[in-house]
Amino acid sequence: MARMKVYAHRGLSGIYPENTMVAFAHAAEAKFDAIEMDVQLTRDGQVVIIHDETIDRTTDGTGLVMSYSLADLRRFNATRVRPDVVGSAKIPSFEEYCEWASSDPSVRTNIEVKSSVIFYPGLEEKTFALIQKYHLEDRVFFSSFNHLSLVLLHQIAPGIPLGLLVEKHGLVHAGSLCSRFGFDYFHPALSSVTAEGVAECHDHGVGVQVWTVDALADWDRMAAAKVDAVFSNFPRPQEHS
Numbered sequence: 001m002a003r004m005k006v007y008a009h010r011g012l013s014g015i016y017p018e019n020t021m022v023a024f025a026h027a028a029e030a031k032f033d034a035i036e037m038d039v040q041l042t043r044d045g046q047v048v049i050i051h052d053e054t055i056d057r058t059t060d061g062t063g064l065v066m067s068y069s070l071a072d073l074r075r076f077n078a079t080r081v082r083p084d085v086v087g088s089a090k091i092p093s094f095e096e097y098c099e100w101a102s103s104d105p106s107v108r109t110n111i112e113v114k115s116s117v118i119f120y121p122g123l124e125e126k127t128f129a130l131i132q133k134y135h136l137e138d139r140v141f142f143s144s145f146n147h148l149s150l151v152l153l154h155q156i157a158p159g160i161p162l163g164l165l166v167e168k169h170g171l172v173h174a175g176s177l178c179s180r181f182g183f184d185y186f187h188p189a190l191s192s193v194t195a196e197g198v199a200e201c202h203d204h205g206v207g208v209q210v211w212t213v214d215a216l217a218d219w220d221r222m223a224a225a226k227v228d229a230v231f232s233n234f235p236r237p238q239e240h241s
């Protein structure tokens with residue numbers, strides 16, 4: 001059986017400020033199987049990497065991401081969640097990330113389209129355009145809690161793998177649904193994962209990639225359930241438990 005892969009959740013965010021270039025660079029250095037990130041749109045229609053719809057939790061500013069231009073957003077310090085590790089870091093543009101990723105062929109990326117709370121018209125198209133500009137098509141896969149974004153991506157970017165993200169309530173017959181809609185992966189929350197659910201996905205040719213797995217006991221339970229990959233804030237649970 002294939003080794004369970006490990007994806008760096010928001011970069012190496014257990015140690016570095018989440019969704020910053022420093023967290024991504026350290027994730028690449030730590031040889032994660034892929035780097036996960038979240039994308040949204042600025043007021044001037046630029047794709048930026050940030051998890052929340054507001055900048056309040058992760059930066060020294062306040063307000064909605066969509067209320068700022070990219071230039072204005074980049075004036076804030078995005079180290080608020082881990083202030084003592086690096087002095088300052090900017091909110092990365094997705095283009096900055098793509099340019100960096102294009103220089104290292106070992107970097108694979110999971111782009112989570114954050115469009116459930118705010119639907120950003122054009123986010124899917126703009127994100128894919130940058131992937132094409134930097135020739136990253138073979139090294140990315142998309143995911144979203146907004147399943148209509150996935151349907152859009154299926155049309156816009158055929159051939160790029162898609163992951164169906166589901167909240168903690170889980171989803172019965174996920175494999176059946178994913179295979180019908182052409183979604184390659186099911187991305188359930190850790191608490192909802194069962195070995196039966198994983199087997200049902202595999203029976204339909206759908207991979208299972210679980211968020212977010214940090215504790216060693218959870219890591220072992222996911223391996224026993226035969227999941228394909230886990231998203232983690234750390235390289236290996238043993239290293240921080």
Ligand code: G3P
Nearest residue numbers: 009036038112143211231
């Ligand atoms: O994609 C896995 C995980 O990132 C989903 O949850 O809230 O961390 O974006 P969240």
Ligand code: CA
Nearest residue numbers: 036037038112
């Ligand atoms: Ca995410």
